[in-house]
Amino acid sequence: MPEEIVVEVKDLVKAYGDVKAVRGISFNIAKGEVFGMLGPNGAGKSTTVEIIEGLRRADSGSATVLGINISKDTRTVKERIGVQSQSPALFPDLQVKEIINFFRSLYKKSVPTSQIIDLASLQESRDILFRNLSGGQQQRLSVALAFVNDPEIIVLDEPTTGLDPQARRAMWEVIETFRSSGKTVLLTTHYMEEAQRLCARIAIMDYGKII
Numbered sequence: 001m002p003e004e005i006v007v008e009v010k011d012l013v014k015a016y017g018d019v020k021a022v023r024g025i026s027f028n029i030a031k032g033e034v035f036g037m038l039g040p041n042g043a044g045k046s047t048t049v050e051i052i053e054g055l056r057r058a059d060s061g062s063a064t065v066l067g068i069n070i071s072k073d074t075r076t077v078k079e080r081i082g083v084q085s086q087s088p089a090l091f092p093d094l095q096v097k098e099i100i101n102f103f104r105s106l107y108k109k110s111v112p113t114s115q116i117i118d119l120a121s122l123q124e125s126r127d128i129l130f131r132n133l134s135g136g137q138q139q140r141l142s143v144a145l146a147f148v149n150d151p152e153i154i155v156l157d158e159p160t161t162g163l164d165p166q167a168r169r170a171m172w173e174v175i176e177t178f179r180s181s182g183k184t185v186l187l188t189t190h191y192m193e194e195a196q197r198l199c200a201r202i203a204i205m206d207y208g209k210i211i
């Protein structure tokens with residue numbers, strides 16, 4: 001059976017004023033694959049994933065997710081993908097479980113709150129205010145929230161930056177479990193070891209190009 005392509009990026013270009021963040025990149029991601037984007041800060045990784053997520057618009061080129069051109073139907077794609085942002089702005093004065101319930105309420109379909117708490121390993125902290133969590137706990141919650149709508153694809157932007165080695169390995173297991181259920185992962189990282197452990201294929205990005 002031919003592999004099913006779930007993300008198709010073609011000749012993508014994005015500039016911010018004079019800064020050419022993404023300078024014409026193309027790649028495909030197959031269903032059930034963990035695809036990594038590796039590269040230094042400023043390479044254009046976040047810009048690329050934010051276009052795929054429908055958060056930013058490309059200047060030219062296209063991103064097709066689950067067969068849908070993201071610039072034509074962002075809404076449908078957003079229902080079916082899970083997104084973790086690099087610097088999440090979550091509500092400081094809400095409890096962990098309240099934040100999860102808020103995110104669940106944004107989607108037509110969602111998984112139980114307890115499942116997200118388990119993914120984030122925050123069983124003891126469900127009633128804690130977000131601002132009172134440690135940096136690592138906040139990071140784990142922001143990644144776990146990517147799973148809230150039971151997505152077919154998750155897009156994770158530096159999911160383990162700032163985590164201690166034990167929490168990093170736990171996060172890798174979460175990602176591997178997701179993948180082993182036949183789902184697809186796009187992640188950015190600047191850890192070689194993480195790319196090596198998790199990814200079937202990687203694109204190395206620098207200065208807005210895949211090198």
Ligand code: ADP
Binds near residue numbers: 019041043044
């Ligand atoms: P990476 O995720 O690889 O660190 P980014 O996509 O965040 O790369 O950034 C690529 C380039 O675009 C960098 O030079 C960065 O400073 C610039 N950039 C990113 N976002 C913006 C923005 N909103 N406005 C202006 N420049 C930006």
